[in-house]
Structure formats: structure tokens, C-alpha cells
Amino acid sequence: MTDISNPIQFWLNSALQGHAGRADETLLTYLRHSGRVGTKEGCASGDCGACTVLVQTNDGGAYKPMNACILPVQQLHGQAVITVEGLPTNDELHPAQTALITTHGAQCGFCTPGFVMALAGWMDEQAVSAGSDRGGQPKLDSEQAEITRFKASREAISGNLCRCTGYRPILQAAKHLASNPPVALSETHQRLDRARFDSEPDHSAPYNAGFRAPHSLDDLKALLRQQPSAKLIAGGTDLMLEVTQKQVRFDQLISLARVPALQRLEIRDDRAVIGSAVTYQDLQAATPLRWPALHHFLSRLGSPQIRNRGTIGGNLGTASPIGDLLPILLAMDATIVMSHFEAADRNVPIAAFLQGYRKTQLQPGNFIKEVQVTGLQDFLRYYKISKRQEDDIAAVSVAVRLKLDAERITLARIALGGVAEQALRLPMLEQALQGQVITETLMTALHQQALAQLDPISDVRASRGYRREMAANLLVRALKEALGLPMPQIYGLDDA
Ligand SMILES: Cc1cc2nc3c(=O)[nH]c(=O)nc-3n(C[C@H](O)[C@H](O)[C@H](O)COP(=O)(O)OP(=O)(O)OC[C@H]3O[C@@H](n4cnc5c(N)ncnc54)[C@H](O)[C@@H]3O)c2cc1C
Ligand code: FES
Ligand code: FES
Numbered sequence: 001m002t003d004i005s006n007p008i009q010f011w012l013n014s015a016l017q018g019h020a021g022r023a024d025e026t027l028l029t030y031l032r033h034s035g036r037v038g039t040k041e042g043c044a045s046g047d048c049g050a051c052t053v054l055v056q057t058n059d060g061g062a063y064k065p066m067n068a069c070i071l072p073v074q075q076l077h078g079q080a081v082i083t084v085e086g087l088p089t090n091d092e093l094h095p096a097q098t099a100l101i102t103t104h105g106a107q108c109g110f111c112t113p114g115f116v117m118a119l120a121g122w123m124d125e126q127a128v129s130a131g132s133d134r135g136g137q138p139k140l141d142s143e144q145a146e147i148t149r150f151k152a153s154r155e156a157i158s159g160n161l162c163r164c165t166g167y168r169p170i171l172q173a174a175k176h177l178a179s180n181p182p183v184a185l186s187e188t189h190q191r192l193d194r195a196r197f198d199s200e201p202d203h204s205a206p207y208n209a210g211f212r213a214p215h216s217l218d219d220l221k222a223l224l225r226q227q228p229s230a231k232l233i234a235g236g237t238d239l240m241l242e243v244t245q246k247q248v249r250f251d252q253l254i255s256l257a258r259v260p261a262l263q264r265l266e267i268r269d270d271r272a273v274i275g276s277a278v279t280y281q282d283l284q285a286a287t288p289l290r291w292p293a294l295h296h297f298l299s300r301l302g303s304p305q306i307r308n309r310g311t312i313g314g315n316l317g318t319a320s321p322i323g324d325l326l327p328i329l330l331a332m333d334a335t336i337v338m339s340h341f342e343a344a345d346r347n348v349p350i351a352a353f354l355q356g357y358r359k360t361q362l363q364p365g366n367f368i369k370e371v372q373v374t375g376l377q378d379f380l381r382y383y384k385i386s387k388r389q390e391d392d393i394a395a396v397s398v399a400v401r402l403k404l405d406a407e408r409i410t411l412a413r414i415a416l417g418g419v420a421e422q423a424l425r426l427p428m429l430e431q432a433l434q435g436q437v438i439t440e441t442l443m444t445a446l447h448q449q450a451l452a453q454l455d456p457i458s459d460v461r462a463s464r465g466y467r468r469e470m471a472a473n474l475l476v477r478a479l480k481e482a483l484g485l486p487m488p489q490i491y492g493l494d495d496a
Pocket of ligand 2: 042045068
């Protein structure tokens, strides 16, 4: 059902737009149907980056790259979007455009707008975050800082694919931009007029009949009471694939993105409380020193475009057997706080929350409020084996958490992803480590027990034998790392 009487409003290339349409209409569809065809459609599934646009969300921070192909246009109410058509100012190209021209970084040009937008967003983020603390990044000398910036510029385009150039000239363009001062888009493009939207009398008013974006927990619960079977959407990076890949239609969507209580992010000492609508990007920015193992891993989850939208609640809601956070949260003994529109909150251990293939304890009327984790100072490793380093899903993944008293293991948690219909813990192997001192003998015994006990699935991503060998080897690697032994860098496991 479509109600065209109550359009959303957002800025597109600095001009205020009104739009009404289906609840599940993507920004890419809107752009291309309105003649803005600079933004390309390659895969329509968030994988190729050809549809990358920049979005300044309601927090008014940096413009962030996002995939327009899986972004519901209704979620942009009150936000600002820049597409490749709007990037140049006063007929002057943006430095990202100039760099790609100078290095011959385009051949057929299909992927080029996506690369340009990803790089422009990265530069804006650099400009906005310059001088801010961002969770206590370690101080670097100028040489380290340059290497870090270059690596970051490469990471910025890790969600973009090119089938012509072989990437070398594109990487040269990125390197050039990394060695020059960043350019802030907010100096040249529309800043959000937050007052205009913050003063709306009723934030839960429908933007149209099918898409609702409550601004408080009370509003969210009231909406769920009215429409308990409406589909919840956070970042949409899983849900919108149903629309673009399987042609499922969602007539009623309730967005969780504007509920402040679901954005709670507190990390103190050994404990974290993470609101379900916290994005990976925000989690990564908050954790370099407070939870380094998670911080380090997050650059392997999806791409910058995906991390700018995807949330921890969405990963749990989908409960895919290869969802990356699930083995980590299982190893951390995380607690899922589940809310309901007419019942008290329930604290559910993650092991009980996950109930099978994409099955959880969530029922209509439920939503995940937050995730509570303790033990952030424990030894934690998460290994993800995938065919591509960037923007790929796991064939098999292994999370190991240890509490150590010198070299004695006082608590062991082992969880695997990609081996069964759901992520799972391995209590028998955990038991084998409990109270043991880490020695070569223990490593050999663990390896043999893992090979004997593991019985993974076989599918297109990997065979049973491969998964079993990898998991057993990675368990040994974790013990070696716990002892501080130097490990060879492995493609797919470590930073390139
Ligand atoms: C290109 C691409 C790459 C990806 N790479 C990875 C990867 O490397 N690793 C990985 O783990 N995942 C990956 N994903 C999957 C996805 O990004 C993650 O699962 C993400 O965490 C989903 O979060 P979201 O906010 O976008 O969820 P949404 O799509 O908004 O929601 C997903 C599901 O969860 C439900 N839901 C969302 N929030 C809540 C809540 N608070 N309470 C109850 N239900 C809720 C929704 O109703 C829906 O059923 C990738 C996806 C794409 C498109
Ligand atoms: S079209 Fe490929 S990521 Fe959007
Ligand atoms: S230049 Fe042709 S796909 Fe990149």
C-alpha cells in the first residue's frame, strides 16, 4: 500500500526534496527513476559499490559512503545525500575525481562514480575526525601516520569492485589522496538543518502509511502494539536483500535507526553495553583501545559502506550461521536484552537466544534492545576464513576467548561459525582446556581432539574436511598467540 499524501524530506545535492513512495523503495531506484543515473547499479546487493552515495545522517557528522541499492529511501527523512552529480562545486571537480583522472583510474567508467564517492567520503571523515579522540587512538609518528592513512585509503575502497583497471591506478589515486590534506564536504555542501526536523511536533508521525520511524522506545512499543507483525529494519543490509534479490515486498516497515535508547554505547573497564542499532562503524570507532580484538576484526566485516549501516541487532536478528558477531558474542557469554511492547525486558544468554538456522527467540512484538558483554580484557581472537580479504562472508570462523593466570587457562570459550546450521560453542573442547597450562603437548592434544570431534557441513563455500582442518589449526594458532609467540601473517587472517 502506498500513501503519497505525506512525503519524506531530505537534501539531495544541497536541494531539499520531498518524496513519497513504497516503504521498501531503495534510494537507487529513486535516483535512477528521477534521472540521476550517475549512480550505477551493478549487483543490487551491496557487493560491488557501484551505487555508492554519501549520506549525512541525523547526527550531522561526516558524510558517509553507503550502498544506495539497499538503502530504503524512506530512512533518509531529515538527512542529506550527495551523489556523484552533486560532488563537484562551482564546476570544479572534487580531488577524488581529479586523482582518478590523473592516474588513469577509469577505463569503461562504470565503477568510477562508486570509487569517487567512497574516496570523497573517506576524505570527509578524515577532515571531520581530525583532532578528535575517537576512543583513544594510539599516537603515531609522521611516518607511521602516513602508512596508516594509506592503509585507510585502501580500506575506504574495499567495498568497490572494478572489472577493467586491475586496481593499480585506482590505488595510486588513493595513495595520492592519502598524502594530501583531506577535504571537508560540509564546507561546500549543505549542512543538515537539524532544527527543522527536531522541532517536528510528533516524531512518530508516519512519513507514509507503510514506513514508520519512531523517535523513542515508547513510540516504538506503541507502533509494535498497533502492528506486531510489521517488519523491523535497522541498517537494512540484510533485510533489503530480500527486496532486491528475492523480490519480497514489505508494506510495513518500522525503522529502529532513530530510537536513541537503541544507540546506547557504553564501554567501561571490562564491560560493554551496545545498543542494538549501534552501527559497526560506531562500534569500531569506540573500541581501538577498549576492545582491541573486536576493533581489529571489524575491518573484515563487510565494507565501509556496509559498516556504516549494519548493526549488531541486525546480525543477531538475521542469525545467519556465518554472521560474524555470533561466534564472538558466544565466546563472550553475551547477554541479549529483549524487549516487548507489553512485557518487561528479558535478559537472554546468547546461547539460548540462538535457536537454529536463522531462528532466534524473537517473536512478533519483540525487539532486541541491547547486548551486554563482560570480559573485554580477556584474551580474544576471532579468525575468519573467506575467499576475499575484504567484503566477503566466512567459510569458517573461529572465536577463542581465554582467561589466563600466567600460562594457565582459568576459563576457555570456543565458538565456531560456518560449520553447522547455527553458530555454536564447543563445550567439550573448552573443558579440555580448562585449568591447563598452555604447552606444545596441550596444543597437539587440542588439535587431535578437534579433528576427532568436529563434523562440519560441506557446501559451496568449503568442504567438510577443509573446515575441520582449518578450525583445528586455528585453535592451535589461538593458543600460540595467547603465549605471545610470533605468528606468520596469513592472507585473510591478518592486516595486509
Ligand atoms: C555486501 C554485504 C556484506 C556483508 N558482510 C558481512 C560480513 O562480513 N559479516 C557479517 O556478519 N555480515 C555481513 N553482512 C550482513 C549484514 O551486513 C549484517 O548481518 C548486519 O549486521 C545486519 O544489520 P542491519 O542493521 O543491516 O540489519 P537489517 O537488515 O536491518 O535487519 C536484519 C534482520 O534483523 C532484524 N532486526 C534488526 N534489528 C533488530 C532488533 N533490534 N531487534 C530485532 N530484530 C532486529 C530485522 O527485522 C531483519 O530481520 C553483509 C551484508 C552485505 C549486503
Ligand atoms: S549496485 Fe552493487 S553495491 Fe549497490
Ligand atoms: S573502469 Fe570498468 S569496471 Fe572499473
